[in-house]
Amino acid sequence: MTEREAHKARGRQRALDRSRRANNTSQYRLSRKQQARAQRRAAAGLEPKQVTTPGGARHANGAGVPKRAYRRDALSRRYQQIRADHAAASAAAAHRKACYARDTARAIVATHGPNLVTEDVSIRTWALRWGRGIAAFSPGIMLAALTAECETAGGRMSKASTWTTALSQHCVCGARAKKALSQRTHSCGVCGFSGDRDIVSALLAATVTHGACGKDGTPDPKTAYINHAVRVHAHQLVTAGHVQNIPVTGNESPVGTAQQEGPDRSTVHHNPTPAVLAIGEDGSHTVAPAGQGERPALSRNRPHRQQSRTRGWRWGRRRNRRTSHTPTKHESAHADL
Template identity: 50%
Template sequence: MSVLRLPLDVHDPQTRRHVERVFSAAFAVRRAVQRDARTRLAAYRGAHHERAVAGPAAVRDRLGLTLPGLERAAYRHLDGAPHLRRHVTKALVMHGADGVWQAVHRHLFPDATGRRHGPPRVGDWWSFHTIPGRARSHTRPRKWETFRLVGSLGGHRAAFDRGGRLWQPRRMPAVTATGGGRAVRSWWDHDGPFAIVLTGTGCRDLVLPVRLPQGPARTPVLEHYLADPGCWHKIDLVRHRDPGALGGWRYEARLMILGPGYTSQSTAARRAAAAGLSRRGGVDVNVSNLAVVSILTTGVAADGLRATCVARSGPDADRLAAERLRQRRRNRALQRSRRAANPHQYQLSARQQHRADRRRAAGLPPVTVTTPTGPRIATAAGVPVQAYRRDQLSAGYRRLRAQTAADGAARTRAGRTRAQTVAATIVATHGAELVIEAADLRAWVARWGRGLHAFTPGMLVAALRHETSKVAALGGGAGLVRAGTRHTAWTQHCLCGTRTPKQLRHRRHHCTTCGLAGGRDLMAALVGAHTVLTEPGAPGSARIDWPAARTTLAVYGVDVINERLQGAVTESSGHHRPHQRTCVGARRPPRSPGHDGRGRRARRTTATVPPTTPDETHTGTAPERRDAHPDCFNTNNCLRNRP
């Protein structure tokens, strides 16, 4: 199965209210089912004796902790609230109950690793994003009880054709049921523009126009997903927080088809070429970079030894610093707004309290403090007297919080795209047979939280695992294999077999036995390329094939290996477009001699301006601890000028 995202146009106020009511009704039923599930789980945990005598399965059946039991609970809630029946159907609430059962199932039964999830929580309105639809019946031609996609690709192109290309207006027009160029009564006969339709409720039909992705590169994707209506399987209605959209929400439909996803010809050719590479490589990942070294498994060639290092570049670090500064400013603005809206929940700061005491001693009237800057009023145990969720929030606070969340989601999507690009480049160069250390990246967060956020090694490893699995499916190797670190210790060994202990601060490798010298990470990846597993799928069975490692050292020689590792190809994990902003504190240059860089007219003066020294500007010879860049107009606030 594969999924295609279809943006929906809900600019019409009446349609937008209808969609919001559908989400509100689905959320009300889902929340009620979640509360029922938590109550039943509490009763299940308290029935110790009954579970010991009758068995856990009998207790779950009696309490209704089963999929049919939660579905019946959803039906009862819907029948008990007839006003909700005007906007949702029983099929919709049934699939909402199925989602609740998945959380209950993860809590009751352990997974493959023996772990269980905590008890399911009652979700809030802002985290409710998806209304799952019901799959259509492929044996009956007209059996689709929830959201369904109507229309045809040819009808959509004919309705929005301009000179032989697809052109859709900024606001999509309303869609009416048409068939053969005339109006019809049933949506089953509609062959015009695409639309998502919800029927069977007590209200009018919900019709949402679909906006197809435009551009020549999107044409084969649309042909793959939309040309054959027989493979359409399911539609889910999804919403996302978007401060720039009408109503604050952006809506889309996720179409699931019975078939593989779209793969372009260039991607298929690249993966086929990677599958034909007879190479084996090692991957060493840490907080700040990712090193890959591979060797030929058959024969010897001039480029038999390849090395690649993925790290952040200088502009990426500047951009990350700018994003962090922007986030700190937003956090301060959010904190000020919360304090101003809830002044009785915060204490006065030491400075504000000193000022109040001074005025009281002088006999002056007290001054009302609108924004106290002290700590929050809490109990002796440090628990706030009033929970944060009960605070009064202004409309500006909600808009800024939504914008922050939208920017964070956009950065995450961009990071995933960049990770996929880097992973595709690595697999095309080194093949799909790669070995990586079985390290738990989650344990690194406690020590290198900011570093992980800057480099995102977990995202790169996940993209590399996905790309290697695609190439391995074509017969191009075993994919990304995890090897245990207890018996291998890549960073503590040389290719000749000599153990060279290093501390974490030592980033260079130098072997006094064979003379190999280079970066610690690249040398560890080269040792990892000679790691084998005696038991497939068991990281603890990993061992280093020292005879093969010494053979590689003898074939290529110390000088060639040192040269290849020193000249490793460097890939950037950041943005691939040129950097525009040179520093965080930089402002626009003066527009004219009569204006300063802040948009204000400069003050006229006849005094002679003394010449500036090199330490005061970025021109000339910069100090040794500073990095000169002439585009910065704010010397004091520039991050590059700080020690």
């Protein structure tokens, strides 16, 4: 979701709240500012000013339950229009997220194989701490797409516990140093290796081995550990400069930089569609790319003004297709030619 789309979504939500309050003034209290103004006018001997949109809380009982249910409120025609537009925009944004996650997962599996390892993290905790950013990026959709693509390609998506592996705290050489979450660059004081923190963690994730499986046959994240034999081999490859997107200190070979890897990490960022759609190792068919930046489609249930021959303009359902099969004058002219 782009910053502009997020701003428009918040504007629609505020408009819905204003419309509901304006059409159901008896169900809401006055705000503190409105109450203070009413008290000042009463003290000055002025007539009370009528409030069209109360800004306070809704009238409720001692338990906090509204005295009248929201479904009993009177809703204007404009409220129904904005609600339909907001639902259509939300559906379009969710569709773009799912399509982008599917395309990205297909490219990752085609590049790195169907057997992937990710950290066993709690997305619910992320949502509690960074709600707006998690809602914009939706890491759960990405993990679900990766899991589905790995299973389709005949592989498996495994999880590794952060307590037993601590991928972001280790270096490829085996040294361990505690880093704060705000420190996004890995710099080893033992071997002098430096690089992006997430890239180094992803490299170490390729060396993770699971000790046992759970009851359902999937590897147990708590039994995951770093295989040091594979880690030593990975360290040799990194030192020789044979690993892409891993900068090596003092190496002049063009191995790439960490800044060139992946999309931007901004929580409100419009990720573009990959230029080349990758195909899974099992030869799975490619799906059409998501319409990035497309305008949200209007809902068919959105009230729309239509012109009638007898009654003039009236409100009705939006119709996208012609009901009459009689050719128009323009179509008849082309048929005669």
